Amino acid sequence: MSANPQHTPYHPRWYRAPMPIFWWVRRWIHARFILRELTSIFVAGYALVYLLQLRALGMGPEAYGRFLELLQSPLSISLHGISLVFVMYHSITWFNLAPRALSLRLGGRRVPDKVIAGLNFAAWAGMSAALLWVTLTG
Amino acid sequence: MAVESLAGNVSETPATGQTVTLEVFRYRPEEETEPVYQAYEVPVHKDWVVLDALNHIKDHLDGTLSYRWSCRMGVCGSCGMMVNGDARLTCATFVESLLPGPIRVEPLENFPVVRDLVIEMTDFMEKLESVKPWIIRDEEKPLEDGEYLQTPAQLADFEQFSMCINCLLCYAACPVYGLEPGFTGPAVIALAQRYNLDSRDQGAGERNAVLDTDEGIWQCTLVGECSEVCPKDVDPAAAIQRYKVSSTLQWYRNLLMPWSSK
Numbered sequence A: 001m002s003a004n005p006q007h008t009p010y011h012p013r014w015y016r017a018p019m020p021i022f023w024w025v026r027r028w029i030h031a032r033f034i035l036r037e038l039t040s041i042f043v044a045g046y047a048l049v050y051l052l053q054l055r056a057l058g059m060g061p062e063a064y065g066r067f068l069e070l071l072q073s074p075l076s077i078s079l080h081g082i083s084l085v086f087v088m089y090h091s092i093t094w095f096n097l098a099p100r101a102l103s104l105r106l107g108g109r110r111v112p113d114k115v116i117a118g119l120n121f122a123a124w125a126g127m128s129a130a131l132l133w134v135t136l137t138g
Numbered sequence B: 001m002a003v004e005s006l007a008g009n010v011s012e013t014p015a016t017g018q019t020v021t022l023e024v025f026r027y028r029p030e031e032e033t034e035p036v037y038q039a040y041e042v043p044v045h046k047d048w049v050v051l052d053a054l055n056h057i058k059d060h061l062d063g064t065l066s067y068r069w070s071c072r073m074g075v076c077g078s079c080g081m082m083v084n085g086d087a088r089l090t091c092a093t094f095v096e097s098l099l100p101g102p103i104r105v106e107p108l109e110n111f112p113v114v115r116d117l118v119i120e121m122t123d124f125m126e127k128l129e130s131v132k133p134w135i136i137r138d139e140e141k142p143l144e145d146g147e148y149l150q151t152p153a154q155l156a157d158f159e160q161f162s163m164c165i166n167c168l169l170c171y172a173a174c175p176v177y178g179l180e181p182g183f184t185g186p187a188v189i190a191l192a193q194r195y196n197l198d199s200r201d202q203g204a205g206e207r208n209a210v211l212d213t214d215e216g217i218w219q220c221t222l223v224g225e226c227s228e229v230c231p232k233d234v235d236p237a238a239a240i241q242r243y244k245v246s247s248t249l250q251w252y253r254n255l256l257m258p259w260s261s262k
């Protein structure tokens, strides 16, 4: 006797579990991944601000001055603060993933993952320092 | 008889006197449309793995429970299940590490369930075949010329990717595969790389036709969970990312030097 009207002998009915919309909250690693994807919005935000700044620069000193003033508003500063946190998260996780994409060999041995990630971090720190130096002394 | 004595050996490891509850996913298509969880109280033996506990259920409590296993030593790749939500080889997951329980055992996620803990894996088999996981030569050299030789360094290039036991834990862990069932998926791409990176192989172009596509490598968003769950350290995430890098380079090469493409 079959309690399941869908079932016919020898032709099994497969059960397919639906994937819930909030599948990514069930596991920390997936939540972390979604968070990382979301940080892209802030990365894009930074790029947008930069483009707008270039546009203001092209429109002459007066427009540029107004733009700079806008950047100094408390709203803009707090938004920048939030973006910084997300962009840092994005960069750090990105550099940690770098060894996945890059397999270097030196003298027949694979360069360890830590070294590859480390070189990325070092380059990041170096460039940030150079930028800071240019900004502060310029 | 031989089978019984084998089973006997396993349960002879000393019982600890404790018991643990296994909450097992049951789906019997002739009886139910929705799966149910059935609880079994199982004695804890020293050094028992989850598979031993399932075998105890099958042998002593409920012979109707269905699941796959074979080698009991992490080689055949048939005993993959979700244990407390993680994709694991049940023959390599110790009960004692999960105490006091309960231990929830479910079929691998992202696959249709045939019955209880048994999943349907034809999709994987077809995808695997589509990337031609064997050595392809433009032209075979005559037998008299001997083997295709390979240095240890050339072996090291792909050896890691050849360790795959087709256990499908990486598919169960991949949300992209769950959302986009057309995605070729981690193990198949790693196995394609196993041949692409083999110095004796010349089939990369043929495999590219399948892999350098949206449903091939490009649907991967680098969640990275496949490499976390892989019991053989295949690191399929790395295989996919390196594939992306090399196919991007190839794209630029073809763009800048169209005459160099074959």
Ligand code: SF4
Residues within 6 Å of the ligand: B163, B164, B165, B166, B167, B168, B169, B170, B171, B186, B187, B190, B226, B229, B230, B231, B232, B233, B234, B235, B236
């Ligand atoms: S790549 Fe690893 S997790 Fe995936 S099927 Fe192969 S052995 Fe299993």
Ligand code: FES
Residues within 6 Å of the ligand: B069, B070, B071, B072, B073, B074, B075, B076, B077, B078, B079, B080, B089, B090, B091, B092
């Ligand atoms: S039974 Fe073979 S891998 Fe677990």
